[in-house]
Amino acid sequence: MGIAVKLPDGKVLELAGGATIRDAAAAIGARLAKDAVAGKVNGEVRDIRTPLKDGDTLSIITRQMPEGLNVLRHSAAHIMADAVQRLFPGTKVTFGPATETGFYYDFDKPGGFQMEDLEKIEAEMAKIIAADHAFQRVEISRDEAIRLFQEKGETFKVEHIGNIPKDEAITIFRHGDWVDLCEGPHIPSTGWIKAFKLTALAGAYWRGDERNPMLSRVYGSAFFDQESLDKFLVQQEEAKRRDHRKLGRELGLFSTVEEIGAGLVLWHPKGALVRKLIEDFWREEHLKNGYQIVYTPHVGKADLWKQSGHLENYKENMYAPMVLDNADYFCKPMNCPFHIHIFKDARRSYRELPVRYCELGAVYRYERSGVLHGLMRVRGFTQDDAHIFVQPEKLEEEVVGALKFCMFFLRAFGFTGFDAYVATRPEKAIGEQSAWDAATAALRKACEAAGLNPMLDEGGGAFYGPKIDVKIKDAIGRAWQLSTIQVDFNLPERFNLEYTGKDNAAHRPYMVHRAMLGSLERFFGILVEHYAGAFPAWLAPEQVRILPITERNLDYCQELAHHLRSFGVRVELDSSNEKLGQKIRVAEQSKIPLMVIVGDKDQTAGGGSLREHGKGDRGFLPREALIEEIKRSAARPS
């Protein structure tokens, strides 16, 4: 009996009963059959060996599609697991999925792996690939599956079978004589993998839960051709080249030292200058946008943190208390309770709402030693914090303003791609459902008003209220979460916040937590990587370097430097006894945006030769034009 399946172009394909996706591809064309990796049946990715049913909608996934690459990588994970079990009998397998950049497989291997093992595993994988074993898909019964994996001693697989919903078919995939519990899909045969590399070893908990046993994870990546693997490796190098920790040291921006402690940052003069420029910009723009700047202490008494709920909910992230005059004081992990007390210091009228307090507040949080990472994850950092106290009915309007402000600010740093997420009520939450619904709707509308098309993060909100998160894309396409706007129903309650309404009655405001940059430390790290260390002139610690060609030009250069400094230009003079080529090299490596080269010719003509970082010589400019050009390049965005 024949069947009919619908294709993406609307055509209907007639096939024999029991025909698989592969048969369908072959029926459409020989080229397609050659490139077909898997299929999408009724919207779900299915293995190429999956039998089709009458009425199915089918599209073919080829090796040119991203889904095809996922299939290849998942198969590579199987091949790796096969190789590992050949080399290290007694190793148990668990899970081995494809990831964004490759694949991994988690093993339970007594003693774990050593780095040298990777090469051995690669060699064994190469043999399996060379043998070009076909992948076979077999549907088996639950009992058969349990028996099979019990015999093999694959206890993790047996456990997993118990977690597969009863109504789902159980499939196993076989290549050569190796078999894995797996729903697929897989490439037609192992030989489809033309390029692969094992990249890293790591630990990972069974099912990602730290109460479970630690497994050994092997990471790798795989491609349909060698070129793509090479390109991938070059990209990895590019990310390494931009690493803010490396650039931070090379450019003298910041450091951390063992003597002070992990996750505690020293801002060196150049990094501190960039930070100061960001902070100046930040404060000025906040004042323009109706915020009030406040300063609050670094520590507060235990009762404050009890009232705020931090000692209840956040204690494991707080530094241990210090005892002064029989009272416990804690370093602040957040600024909110302090801002709340400023709000509470007077009776507030609806006329003065919304009240917007902002602070670049240094907070301290205990982070587990293993999670610390350069400037991105530290134990002492500066939040670009703001707390807005607003009438519930004015929430939407206020969030629109806050969000537009965020976007303006992020754009000023050269970010262009944004993704917004609205996170809704989680299971464990406080506050009325109606309040949640109204606030969530307000956040969504605010996103639209700010020109963002938000994705919904169902249940991703904090227990105290819904939020908007904004992620940016950096120069090499990586996403970073920066801005967050969070509605808080909880703290106004806990601190009994009130304002007097038009009706002369007391009302409870909403509180909105807002960060645009997240933390100055992390944002600075992201900026360094985004610009690859080459800050735009308005942010560069040194904007211009003057390079005299010989000592004869020194006095003239000195005078020019003074003159530029009088306009607020950050300029240095390279008076070293080196040839021009060397001075240029050093300035280029220091990523100084502009260089002015002055030799006898320039001096006589009364000007200088401009050179731009990364772009090269721009030729001679007379003095006034030179100064104008420098002032123009160094201007802050507005």
Added chain:
RNA sequence: GCCGGGAUAGCUCAGCCGGUAGAGCAGCUGAUUCGUAAUCAGCAGGUCGCGGGUUCGAGUCCCGCUCCCGGCUCCA
């Protein structure tokens, strides 16, 4: 915190089977006065992350700790 890899001059790194530490760059001094990404020569620079142990002898082997890197988990 857990798994894996590390820590040698300011930086990047070499140092074999345990025999008492080396290069390049940076620094300093001198020569050179030079036109768009490295001028030459000389000098100086180390408690081999910290503490303990094994040994006649430890940068090297063992144990503990600190810090760093890649992950897990978590998050600004």
